[in-house]
Amino acid sequence: MTAETRPVDHVIAALREFMGDRVTTNASIRDQHARGEDTTTPVQPDAVAFAETTEEVSKTLALCNRHGVPVVPFGAGTSLEGHVTPVRGGISLDLSRMNAILDVSQEDMDCLIEPGVTRHQLNDHLRDQGLFFPVDPGSHCTIGGMCATRASGTNAVRYGTIRENVMGLEVVMADGRVINTGSRTRKASNGYDLTRLIIGSEGTLGVVTKIRLRLHGIPEATSAAVVQFPDMKGCVESVIQVMQLGIPVARIELLDEVQVAACISYSKLDNLQILPTLFLEFHGTEAGVKEQAEAVEGIVTDMGGLGFAWAADQETRNKLWTARHNAYYAAIASQPNSRGVTTDVCVPISRLAEAILGAKQDIVSSGLSAPMVGHVGDGNFHTVILVDQDDPTALERAWALDRQIVARGLSLGGTCSGEHGVGMGKAEFLEQEHGMEALAVMRSVKIALDPKGILNPGKIFRN
Numbered sequence: 208m209t210a211e212t213r214p215v216d217h218v219i220a221a222l223r224e225f226m227g228d229r230v231t232t233n234a235s236i237r238d239q240h241a242r243g244e245d246t247t248t249p250v251q252p253d254a255v256a257f258a259e260t261t262e263e264v265s266k267t268l269a270l271c272n273r274h275g276v277p278v279v280p281f282g283a284g285t286s287l288e289g290h291v292t293p294v295r296g297g298i299s300l301d302l303s304r305m306n307a308i309l310d311v312s313q314e315d316m317d318c319l320i321e322p323g324v325t326r327h328q329l330n331d332h333l334r335d336q337g338l339f340f341p342v343d344p345g346s347h348c349t350i351g352g353m354c355a356t357r358a359s360g361t362n363a364v365r366y367g368t369i370r371e372n373v374m375g376l377e378v379v380m381a382d383g384r385v386i387n388t389g390s391r392t393r394k395a396s397n398g399y400d401l402t403r404l405i406i407g408s409e410g411t412l413g414v415v416t417k418i419r420l421r422l423h424g425i426p427e428a429t430s431a432a433v434v435q436f437p438d439m440k441g442c443v444e445s446v447i448q449v450m451q452l453g454i455p456v457a458r459i460e461l462l463d464e465v466q467v468a469a470c471i472s473y474s475k476l477d478n479l480q481i482l483p484t485l486f487l488e489f490h491g492t493e494a495g496v497k498e499q500a501e502a503v504e505g506i507v508t509d510m511g512g513l514g515f516a517w518a519a520d521q522e523t524r525n526k527l528w529t530a531r532h533n534a535y536y537a538a539i540a541s542q543p544n545s546r547g548v549t550t551d552v553c554v555p556i557s558r559l560a561e562a563i564l565g566a567k568q569d570i571v572s573s574g575l576s577a578p579m580v581g582h583v584g585d586g587n588f589h590t591v592i593l594v595d596q597d598d599p600t601a602l603e604r605a606w607a608l609d610r611q612i613v614a615r616g617l618s619l620g621g622t623c624s625g626e627h628g629v630g631m632g633k634a635e636f637l638e639q640e641h642g643m644e645a646l647a648v649m650r651s652v653k654i655a656l657d658p659k660g661i662l663n664p665g666k667i668f669r670n
């Protein structure tokens with residue numbers, strides 16, 4: 208077969224008939240779609256198509272399905288496990304231009320959006336209405352991408368992950384059919400839960416084209432605090448106690464001393480010492496916030512915490528949480544010429560100290576630098592293992608460390624991924640985590656919904 212007659216060339220020509228120059232084979236745009244924020248080897252798609260409507264997505268999938276051409280949905284490309292790398296070429300279907308906020312209902316506290324909307328965009332839009340959307344990954348990702356990776360962030364301990372905050376979806380299936388899932392009611396017992404099937408399916412089962420989100424009222428009072436510890440043990444054990452006592456903190460984030468050093472330099476947090484640290488936030492009524500804060504202060508003091516530094520005004524709070532959201536970039540900047548291999552272990556809260564202290568030992572033994580941050584209220588923590596891009600052995604050593612940290616997480620009853628997803632990076636752990644039979648059931652779902660395997664091939668499953 209000559210290059211001109213490849214099925215993908217036929218598809219590109221047909222896509223141009225209804226999307227015009229929004230279908231491009233420009234090398235630098237293909238390059239931007241060749242991988243996410245990860246360390247996978249970049250692979251250029253044959254073309255990038257910028258969809259603007261559900262109908263265009265539907266026609267694209269129907270066409271690709273007919274010709275057996277792979278389609279990789281693309282949001283903002285911030286995923287961390289090789290999710291958007293088009294390992295088998297084909298079309299990178301960029302949804303970032305589908306970014307309309309279609310409807311907000313103050314009465315029902317929900318909204319309908321397109322998948323390219325970002326959480327910053329949505330929260331700017333909602334602010335005047337006294338509502339907010341709480342799920343807050345530390346990246347400028349799209350909410351469609353968040354649905355696909357089952358993302359969360361610093362607020363999940365109080366408000367849940369994207370899974371708990373999506374009420375329904377419009378999804379284009381591999382053959383181009385458009386379906387609606389879920390309902391607008393607070394509860395429903397009405398058949399298989401297709402919303403939850405699509406959430407976390409990483410673009411392998413369908414393309415999300417509309418999202419109905421649950422919204423929350425902006426709390427009457429908010430207060431934040433920072434507490435530092437002479438050692439990691441006291442820091443982690445404080446978190447465990449706070450969670451076990453059921454104190455409804457809105458955010459409780461851990462940074463180890465290596466990450467704190469990186470944040471001091473990147474985000475100018477000059478008032479911090481280079482010590483294990485917790486960032487906390489409390490939401491509620493004035494009295495409720497005070498009560499929560501006093502309860503937590505008692506616990507951290509007993510655990511050797513060096514006292515609360517309050518961040519009651521909005522400006523100080525913003526600086527603190529911006530620094531937390533930039534922690535990944537601070538980590539990367541702490542070692543020149545680096546990319547990161549990110550671990551995402553999540554364990555039952557009672558095993559958090561073993562998981563974190565064990566990971567710290569693994570990092571020291573590896574000789575690599577790996578700043579640690581965690582959404583520890585959920586039992587979830589990340590190490591950003593820094594890989595010098597000029598050191599050919601560094602990537603292998605980083606993956607060896609990743610495997611060690613994941614293995615301990617699994618042995619403690621945890622998961623290889625609390626929120627980043629599987630992509631390619633965590634695929635090797637799925638069988639151990641779920642067992643062969645459960646994995647076989649997942650494969651049957653994939654085959655039933657995408658029999659030609661066109662949707663984001665090479666992800667979640669190892670082959």
Ligand SMILES: Cc1cc2nc3c(=O)[nH]c(=O)nc-3n(C[C@H](O)[C@H](O)[C@H](O)COP(=O)(O)OP(=O)(O)OC[C@H]3O[C@@H](n4cnc5c(N)ncnc54)[C@H](O)[C@@H]3O)c2cc1C
Pocket residue numbers: 243244279280281282283284285286287290291302322343344345346347348349350351352353354355356357358359360361409410411413414415416535536626627663
């Ligand atoms: C600095 C930084 C901080 C981060 N912090 C967090 C964090 O705190 N919590 C967290 O959970 N993650 C975090 N991440 C990871 C990442 O931001 C999330 O995985 C995010 O959900 C990816 O969204 P995206 O729009 O960039 O999607 P992409 O990277 O473009 O795509 C991710 C996956 O979703 C699929 N996809 C995208 N859009 C659609 C769609 N409309 N329909 C179907 N499939 C689709 C893609 O095919 C791919 O498999 C962080 C990443 C970075 C770089």
